[in-house]
Structures are given as C-alpha cells and as structure tokens.
Amino acid sequence: MIEDAGRRVGCLLHPLARGNGGVDWRGLSDYGGMACRTDFCPSVRHLPVRWLTAVRQRMDQWYLHGRVVTERRLPAALFTELENRMGRLIDTADFSEPVRAAALLKTLTTLKLNWPNRRRGAPGVCNYFFEDGLYPHPAVNRRTKTIPASRFEELFQELDSGFSSVDHIKHAEATIEGLLVALELTRRSK
Numbered sequence: 001m002i003e004d005a006g007r008r009v010g011c012l013l014h015p016l017a018r019g020n021g022g023v024d025w026r027g028l029s030d031y032g033g034m035a036c037r038t039d040f041c042p043s044v045r046h047l048p049v050r051w052l053t054a055v056r057q058r059m060d061q062w063y064l065h066g067r068v069v070t071e072r073r074l075p076a077a078l079f080t081e082l083e084n085r086m087g088r089l090i091d092t093a094d095f096s097e098p099v100r101a102a103a104l105l106k107t108l109t110t111l112k113l114n115w116p117n118r119r120r121g122a123p124g125v126c127n128y129f130f131e132d133g134l135y136p137h138p139a140v141n142r143r144t145k146t147i148p149a150s151r152f153e154e155l156f157q158e159l160d161s162g163f164s165s166v167d168h169i170k171h172a173e174a175t176i177e178g179l180l181v182a183l184e185l186t187r188r189s190k
Contacts, residue, residue, distance in 0.1 A: 043072040051079045054095040055109070067125055068109045073137075077155040078108055081180060108179050111159060117172045119162025142169075152176050 011017065013025035043052060055069055068075060083090055113125050119141040140153060141162035147169050150156055155176065156169075163169040 043069050046072050047076060050090050050092050051075055053092040054090060057095050064109060067112050074158040077158060115159045117161045119160050122160035
C-alpha cells in the first residue's frame with residue numbers, strides 16, 4: 001500500500017510509497033522507469049470506459065481488481081457477451097447500486113482466481129499484460145479431438161482452460177451460462 005492513508009495500492013518503488021521520501025525508484029524495475037511513466041495497461045487503451053467503471057464500482061478487492069482489469073480480453077469477453085444478451089450497451093449505472101448485480105459480477109471475475117477448469121501446467125492467475133505477443137494465452141487444451149469448440153471459446157482461452165471430455169466442457173459452459181443469465185436477469189429487473 002502506498003500513501004493516501006495506506007488505502008491506495010501502488011508500486012513500492014513509486015515516490016509516494018512509504019519510506020521513499022519522494023524519490024522515484026521505478027527505474028530499478030525490470031521494465032525501467034520509462035515503462036512505469038508512459039505505459040498504461042492495455043485495458044485503459046482498449047476497453048470502453050463503461051466496462052472499466054463497472055468493474056471499478058463493484059470490485060472491493062484490490063487484488064482481484066488488478067488481476068481482472070489488466071487482462072483486457074477477459075473482461076471484453078464477459079462484457080461483450082452480456083451486452084449481446086441484453087441487446088444494449090452496459091451503462092455505468094447498471095452496477096452502481098444493486099447488491100445482487102455486484103455479487104454476480106464479482107463471481108464472474110473471481111473465475112480468474114478460482115477457475116476449476118484451468119489446464120494442467122497453466123501458470124495460474126498471472127498475466128503478462130504487455131501487448132508484444134511474447135506470451136499469449138494458448139488455445140483451449142482438449143484431451144481428445146471429440147471435444148467441440150465452445151460458444152465461450154475466447155473466455156475459456158483467457159481462463160487457460162483444459163477439458164478432458166465433452167461432459168467436462170458442457171459443465172463449464174453451464175457454469176458460465178448460469179452466471180450470465182442470472183446477471184442478465186438482474187439487469188432486466190432494474
């Protein structure tokens with residue numbers, strides 16, 4: 001936690017971090033100080049403000065927020081699917097008050113941490129957020145060729161998924177579908 005009464009998450013090398021006396025130590029990082037001063041995560045450049053605001057409004061865990069918002073393809077897959085189902089764009093007001101919608105959005109984003117279908121050998125919840133093509137998420141791992149592509153293929157890829165059978169992928173689809181339907185119904189009842 002950096003200054004701001006210890007409530008704000010930030011780089012320990014940042015000039016505002018406790019003990020740094022205003023000195024910018026970010027040049028000591030592997031990426032160099034210029035990366036910290038000039039590079040924003042791809043989400044800031046590529047995702048609509050309405051999606052970023054929805055996540056920010058409803059995310060009460062800084063760690064989960066950091067894991068989700070730095071992966072632009074994961075929230076893009078989730079919000080695109082939700083907007084398609086709703087037949088309209090998400091409005092920032094959609095997630096400003098309703099407790100149920102907030103809980104469902106949190107459940108969807110928590111999949112990043114607790115996805116039970118993560119492929120064997122996946123690096124876990126880490127994310128290389130620079131867009132230089134060095135470490136893309138691999139394709140969804142299928143143990144056999146009989147396991148079909150999913151309507152949630154992009155989402156499964158971003159969650160580093162692996163499936164051992166048709167039933168396995170169908171169960172994962174049902175999990176995602178159930179969450180999306182519940183969130184969509186919450187939005188309609190607004």
